[in-house]
Amino acid sequence: MLVSIYRYNPDTDDKPVMRDIEIELPAGKDLMVLDVLELVKQKDPSVVYRRSCREGVCGSDGMNINGKNGLACITPVSEAVKPGGKLVLRPLPGLPVIRDLIIDMSMFYKQYEKVKPYLINDQTPPAIERLQSPEDREKLDGLYECILCACCSTNCPSFWWNPDKFIGPAGLLQAYRFLADSRDTADTERLSGLEDPFSVFRCRGIMNCVAVCPKGLNPTRAIGHIRTMLLQQGT
Amino acid sequence: MVTNVTNLGRSGLYDWLVQRFSAVILATYSFYILGSFVVNPDMNYEQWSALFASNVMRMFSLITLFALCAHAWIGMWTISTDYMTSLQLGKRATFFRLLFQAGCALLICVYLLWGIQIFWGN
Ligand code: SF4
Numbered sequence: 001m002l003v004s005i006y007r008y009n010p011d012t013d014d015k016p017v018m019r020d021i022e023i024e025l026p027a028g029k030d031l032m033v034l035d036v037l038e039l040v041k042q043k044d045p046s047v048v049y050r051r052s053c054r055e056g057v058c059g060s061d062g063m064n065i066n067g068k069n070g071l072a073c074i075t076p077v078s079e080a081v082k083p084g085g086k087l088v089l090r091p092l093p094g095l096p097v098i099r100d101l102i103i104d105m106s107m108f109y110k111q112y113e114k115v116k117p118y119l120i121n122d123q124t125p126p127a128i129e130r131l132q133s134p135e136d137r138e139k140l141d142g143l144y145e146c147i148l149c150a151c152c153s154t155n156c157p158s159f160w161w162n163p164d165k166f167i168g169p170a171g172l173l174q175a176y177r178f179l180a181d182s183r184d185t186a187d188t189e190r191l192s193g194l195e196d197p198f199s200v201f202r203c204r205g206i207m208n209c210v211a212v213c214p215k216g217l218n219p220t221r222a223i224g225h226i227r228t229m230l231l232q233q234g235t
Numbered sequence: 236m237v238t239n240v241t242n243l244g245r246s247g248l249y250d251w252l253v254q255r256f257s258a259v260i261l262a263t264y265s266f267y268i269l270g271s272f273v274v275n276p277d278m279n280y281e282q283w284s285a286l287f288a289s290n291v292m293r294m295f296s297l298i299t300l301f302a303l304c305a306h307a308w309i310g311m312w313t314i315s316t317d318y319m320t321s322l323q324l325g326k327r328a329t330f331f332r333l334l335f336q337a338g339c340a341l342l343i344c345v346y347l348l349w350g351i352q353i354f355w356g357n
């Protein structure tokens with residue numbers, strides 16, 4: 001199979017180029033895109049990418065696979081490429097490229113940091129632990145599973161335009177994860193940090209984030225909840 | 236919190252609400268005008284100007300005019316802050332954005348004053 005990879009090394013290249021490489025795939029097996037990349041690396045060790053868990057848990061191998069953001073390790077080749085077609089791999093769009101498929105995620109993490117992604121509670125801690133009812137715990141389902149792979153935010157046009165001001169779907173999903181937590185007491189401060197015209201309100205409901213999340217999460221819905229909470233607090 | 240000086244209500248929530256309320260007003264007004272054409276397909280000038288003569292209609296028109304201006308400003312401001320940023324235009328972005336926003340503001344003011352004159356002048 002032909003694999004076309006985005007190559008860029010800032011030390012030696014003026015411009016990024018797409019370079020093709022032919023890979024023999026073992027017959028009768030549907031490899032994951034990451035497996036193909038490992039085969040590529042055996043042939044050409046200069047290709048670089050991030051990976052770690054190879055099972056969709058660490059979130060490090062987010063990349064653009066035949067035009068769609070996803071995790072290479074859990075995307076089967078058969079799903080990404082039409083029979084006889086070629087596999088096209090690019091870095092996640094919208095953030096600076098460090099080299100080949102590796103992007104600089106600082107802006108993404110900065111937005112994540114802004115939402116204070118940790119529990120804030122101003123009451124005295126109980127002796128053992130803060131309890132939560134099963135119902136309240138359930139409210140965090142679909143929020144806590146995010147692995148910060150950045151597939152969603154780098155697929156969001158609003159994030160491409162204002163990566164320094166719009167928090168983006170990943171950060172907002174986590175913002176809501178703590179707003180929804182019954183053990184968190186900082187709702188008011190959290191919300192007042194979000195009511196400006198950029199942080200939340202740049203979301204246009206395009207739902208590109210939902211379309212690509214490899215964990216099947218729904219940032220758009222969480223953003224809707226934040227907007228409702230802002231409305232309740234502001235009116 | 237991202238702060239800036241040129242948006243209408245200083246808060247995204249307020250802008251968002253204004254944008255939605257004004258959209259409803261604009262839609263209602265448009266349907267009303269369109270409806271009066273449907274009801275009376277061969278409207279002449281006298282009937283057309285009589286339609287706008289009552290005080291209720293003048294108020295409705297004025298409110299719609301304000302809604303239109305607010306809607307246009309929020310919309311144009313948003314577009315300018317999406318597309319005219321330093322990512323797209325480099326160092327001169329602020330200059331061009333302000334120029335564009337000033338142009339929009341001027342045009343909106345002219346339309347507002349002109350509209351008031353049309354609806355409320357003699
Ligand atoms: S729904 Fe909002 S956050 Fe998700 S891709 Fe669209 S604009 Fe971005």
Ligand code: SF4
Binds near residue numbers: 145153169214216217
């Ligand atoms: S919401 Fe989904 S796509 Fe976005 S960072 Fe989390 S796991 Fe990745």
Ligand code: FES
Binds near residue numbers: 051
């Ligand atoms: S390698 Fe960990 S998510 Fe793909």
